[in-house]
Amino acid sequence: MLIQLNFKSGLPVYLQIVEQVKAAIASGILRPGESLPSIRPLAEDLRINRNTVAKAYAELENQGVIETAAGKGSFIKDSQTPYRKEVRRQLLAGAVDAAIVQAYHLQFTPAEVLELVRDRLGAFEQKNPGHALKN
Amino acid sequence: MLIQLNFKSGLPVYLQIVEQVKAAIASGILRPGESLPSIRPLAEDLRINRNTVAKAYAELENQGVIETAAGKGSFIKDSQTPYRKEVRRQLLAGAVDAAIVQAYHLQFTPAEVLELVRDRLGAFEQKNPGHALKN
Amino acid sequence: MLIQLNFKSGLPVYLQIVEQVKAAIASGILRPGESLPSIRPLAEDLRINRNTVAKAYAELENQGVIETAAGKGSFIKDSQTPYRKEVRRQLLAGAVDAAIVQAYHLQFTPAEVLELVRDRLGAFEQKNPGHALKN
Amino acid sequence: MLIQLNFKSGLPVYLQIVEQVKAAIASGILRPGESLPSIRPLAEDLRINRNTVAKAYAELENQGVIETAAGKGSFIKDSQTPYRKEVRRQLLAGAVDAAIVQAYHLQFTPAEVLELVRDRLGAFEQKNPGHALKN
DNA sequence: GTGGTCTAGACCACC
DNA sequence: GTGGTCTAGACCACG
Numbered sequence: 001m002l003i004q005l006n007f008k009s010g011l012p013v014y015l016q017i018v019e020q021v022k023a024a025i026a027s028g029i030l031r032p033g034e035s036l037p038s039i040r041p042l043a044e045d046l047r048i049n050r051n052t053v054a055k056a057y058a059e060l061e062n063q064g065v066i067e068t069a070a071g072k073g074s075f076i077k078d079s080q081t082p083y084r085k086e087v088r089r090q091l092l093a094g095a096v097d098a099a100i101v102q103a104y105h106l107q108f109t110p111a112e113v114l115e116l117v118r119d120r121l122g123a124f125e126q127k128n129p130g131h132a133l134k135n
Numbered sequence: 136m137l138i139q140l141n142f143k144s145g146l147p148v149y150l151q152i153v154e155q156v157k158a159a160i161a162s163g164i165l166r167p168g169e170s171l172p173s174i175r176p177l178a179e180d181l182r183i184n185r186n187t188v189a190k191a192y193a194e195l196e197n198q199g200v201i202e203t204a205a206g207k208g209s210f211i212k213d214s215q216t217p218y219r220k221e222v223r224r225q226l227l228a229g230a231v232d233a234a235i236v237q238a239y240h241l242q243f244t245p246a247e248v249l250e251l252v253r254d255r256l257g258a259f260e261q262k263n264p265g266h267a268l269k270n
Numbered sequence: 271m272l273i274q275l276n277f278k279s280g281l282p283v284y285l286q287i288v289e290q291v292k293a294a295i296a297s298g299i300l301r302p303g304e305s306l307p308s309i310r311p312l313a314e315d316l317r318i319n320r321n322t323v324a325k326a327y328a329e330l331e332n333q334g335v336i337e338t339a340a341g342k343g344s345f346i347k348d349s350q351t352p353y354r355k356e357v358r359r360q361l362l363a364g365a366v367d368a369a370i371v372q373a374y375h376l377q378f379t380p381a382e383v384l385e386l387v388r389d390r391l392g393a394f395e396q397k398n399p400g401h402a403l404k405n
Numbered sequence: 406m407l408i409q410l411n412f413k414s415g416l417p418v419y420l421q422i423v424e425q426v427k428a429a430i431a432s433g434i435l436r437p438g439e440s441l442p443s444i445r446p447l448a449e450d451l452r453i454n455r456n457t458v459a460k461a462y463a464e465l466e467n468q469g470v471i472e473t474a475a476g477k478g479s480f481i482k483d484s485q486t487p488y489r490k491e492v493r494r495q496l497l498a499g500a501v502d503a504a505i506v507q508a509y510h511l512q513f514t515p516a517e518v519l520e521l522v523r524d525r526l527g528a529f530e531q532k533n534p535g536h537a538l539k540n
Numbered sequence: 541g542t543g544g545t546c547t548a549g550a551c552c553a554c555c
Numbered sequence: 556g557t558g559g560t561c562t563a564g565a566c567c568a569c570g
Contacts, residue, residue: 002239004236006229006232006233008229009233010147010150020236020240023237023240023241024240026240026241027240027241027242028242029240029242088241088242088243089251091237091241092234092237092238092241092243092248092251093251093254093255095233095234095237095238096234096251096252096255097255097259098230098233098234099227099230099231099233099234100252100255100256100259101139101155101259102158102226102227102230103227103230104137104259104263105155105158105159105164106158106223106226106227107163107164107223108223108227110253110256110260113227113252113256114249114252114253114256116224116227116228116231117231117235117248117249117252118245118249119228120228120231120232120235121235121245121248121249124232124235124236124239125245128239
């Protein structure tokens, strides 16, 4: 489970965690019954406060995505089924569109945008070797 | 001047305006001396409270980006020079990286990401014909 | 809106607030559209931390009971309809049963229990004159 | 010895056991020298973890209420004297008051509360025939 | 070890 | 003024 926080985005940290966990389940990286990292170690990893992770997990629990047992940990709920490709595509399209609006304001041409995306994909794989996107 | 708000992003609306205006200046879409839309019509356009637009303009004035003359409107200050390509590239890279993290969690391959970006670029140009990214 | 906390009960303070607000709506004391006390004053009233009240209100919001607008306050949602007498009776029966189990362990006879209840009802009305139970 | 657990109350299970044992002693149901049920069967009865019962008994021993002899079981200590009526009355008053707060929020009149209490007393005696409250 | 609750206090965005 | 987020640190219950 790899989580990347962006402290400048304005999106609350706890929501960034919620969304990344949900995306990971949506795509089948996390499967029903599997355990999530426990609160304290994850908080240390991400260099954030324990309570912030706890809030994210609480939110996931009352969205019915995970189940949490005090003293045992948090687990993906059974009913979760990975989204179909089409749905995942729509989710990703949202994030892509946001970048495109930026590109427009910064006067990039489509070709330049594509080139930049290629670059950043490469950089991502170098930074996260074990977690690289599948080719 | 095209501004696109995202109410779900968590980033305060007034800051979204500030950043998009700055990006537009940075890229040369808005040039020194040009006027910004006045507060009321822009607020109506974007369907937000006038105070929110006013706060965005106040913030821009604070940062020395624009100048506001009571009764006349707001204007881009002279000193503003478009960012160099490298700076603009860094700004865009932030948005692109966010999308890539999503792509990772949703199990997309680099090839699929690039294809989706191509798609959305096309869709953007169709939706905003007058504002299309320059080829 | 009268809220009574019991710090010895073991039931988390924030849940005590949630339940009392829900009970108040269930019975029609609080009607749709009415505003709840705002977080800070209520916290001072109850001599608890602001965050604890905030957590109670957050819980009420994602149970769909209230709606909360930053900068404006919290309001009872429209869809809430007071429970029918029978439902309210069942809710109260739970609390009464807990007291009866206690009575059993403390070796009280039914007659003594009833007498004590009569006493405490009287005491409650004296302590909360403006809020006395309706006769 | 009848113990009734309420898993929704938020009061830790082990404390519910502690309090009910103490109440039983306070009222004379359990007398000095008598033995408590042993841990395993009680845990099975109540469908809870053995550790939880063990923790309750440890707490009781800590408070000087019982004595545990390895391999023989747990016994009520000699020094325990049943509470005087007045003390027991105060203990019960706490539970009754909680129910009254509920009744207030649910808009019950004192007469209705008393009627409901009478009802539930009757129901309790039917459900626990061997343990009925003494008349 | 696990998660849950609460406090205290800070900063922020919005009306 | 409103609510929202985050930190830091404490204590507790549970396995």
